[in-house]
Amino acid sequence: MTPAPTPDRRLAVLGAGSWGTTFARVLADGGAEVALWARREEIAREIREQHRNSAYLPDHRLPETVHATSDLEEALDGADGVVIAIPAQSLRGTLETWPALPAVPVLSLTKGIERGTDARISEVIAAAGGAAPQRIGVLSGPNLSAEIAERRPCASVVAAPSQELAEIFAAWCTAPYLRAYTSTDVIGVEIAGAVKNVIAIAVGAAVGLGHGHNTTASLITRGLAEITRLGVALGGRPETFSGLAGLGDLVATCASPLSRNHRLGLALGQGLDVEAAAAAVGQTAEGVATARAVADLAARIGVDMPITRAVVAVVDHGESIDEVTTALLSRSVRPE
Incomplete structure (x- = not known):
């Protein structure tokens, strides 16, 4: 049997809901080792022990290269990049309870505008998470997580302040069934x-x-x-x-x-x-x-x-x- 290729990057996905869990699988299918942070330890334990998230993605087994933890420090340790998959209206409150995000590229999967501030999600990540705006990108497109979980072909857009950063994010999303296009139009x-x-x-x-x-x-x-x-x-x-x-x-x-x-x-x-x-x-x-x-x-x-x-x-x-x-x-x- 041919051994599995060694992962070429380590990425932390923060948020183990349906979209965060699905995208962790996408990143793993693209060759990354993924640390998936779950707020609840029982979810993290199930993923570690059974490679499933029955609460949010019950019908799909996660790759061996997806590891889960409820310890934020453990999830971020050694990460080459961070992916945010936390609901828009709870994002600021969550980030403000954490230390500043590490100085690595940060990709947001969250879609929304923050109530009370009218801030875009990348602005919330910069203000509450301590991430430099020039290293924050966003992913959007037809992203119905149930279809992506079934590995059905689709395309998305990753936008970042620079073309170079957008291409880094696109390289993370190299799963055989997902094509990432790049943009510099974050807004x-x-x-x-x-x-x-x-x-x-x-x-x-x-x-x-x-x-x-x-x-x-x-x-x-x-x-x-x-x-x-x-x-x-x-x-x-x-x-x-x-x-x-x-x-x-x-x-x-x-x-x-x-x-x-x-x-x-x-x-x-x-x-x-x-x-x-x-x-x-x-x-x-x-x-x-x-x-x-x-x-x-x-x-x-x-x-x-x-x-x-x-x-x-x-x-x-x-x-x-x-x-x-x-x-x-x-x-x-x-x-x-």
């Missing part, structure tokens, strides 16, 4: 990844209300326009929003029943309130918390985002999803 990729979750809630709600493909196509298309307006106003590049991080991720998240945000919107459209809908989904749907942050950010810089405002009206203010959707699609005539 555009982050905004696209955050706001698509909000639009997916609106699209899921429309499906839950019984509307058809014309309605969902209209919401996706106008949602892309909203994302692009905000991203460009913040300094993102227009072409980013027609690529994998923009249109690609938006279509996957809005159309797939694997998307948590789509499923949450679907439950809202079927008559559940926000708490019951979130319970039905069972895992964090970032679009709920992100919606208000996006709406606040857009209002502060004067960008019109009617779909986002409609989602906020439902998830934060308890308005009827049926009434909001009807009002949204009956706006006054205006040029597209």
Whole structure:
């Protein structure tokens, strides 16, 4: 039997939810030794002893080169790079309880805008994690973790402040089933990844209300326009929003029943309130918390985002999803 190749890098993945665990497997399939940090010791122990994470990825065995620990210092020891997979709204609080991140490249898998500060995730990592902005990158694209866990072919975008750093991150993601494209538009990729979750809630709600493909196509298309307006106003590049991080991720998240945000919107459209809908989904749907942050950010810089405002009206203010959707699609005539 041919011996397994020796891992050529050691990477720490912080966060052992479904996406963090799946991406740890991607990195291992790409040739890395991976230290996966789990908040709960029982999850870390199961991964160490059984090579499974039954709480978040029950049907898949993890490679031998994925090691798990609930000890942050152990996870970071000797790491050539760090991957962040912690939910957006708990990220700052988590990072502030830790020592500063090591001076290595840091890749964020987290999608969202922080409530209260309107900060992008890379800004939170820099401020609360002590990482230099010039070594922080972000990954986005059509990233439905259930499909990636099945090793189905897909592509993603890794964006970093420099092309050299983006290529380092892309080299981490060299699994046979995942193609990583590079970008230096960190702002555009982050905004696209955050706001698509909000639009997916609106699209899921429309499906839950019984509307058809014309309605969902209209919401996706106008949602892309909203994302692009905000991203460009913040300094993102227009072409980013027609690529994998923009249109690609938006279509996957809005159309797939694997998307948590789509499923949450679907439950809202079927008559559940926000708490019951979130319970039905069972895992964090970032679009709920992100919606208000996006709406606040857009209002502060004067960008019109009617779909986002409609989602906020439902998830934060308890308005009827049926009434909001009807009002949204009956706006006054205006040029597209």
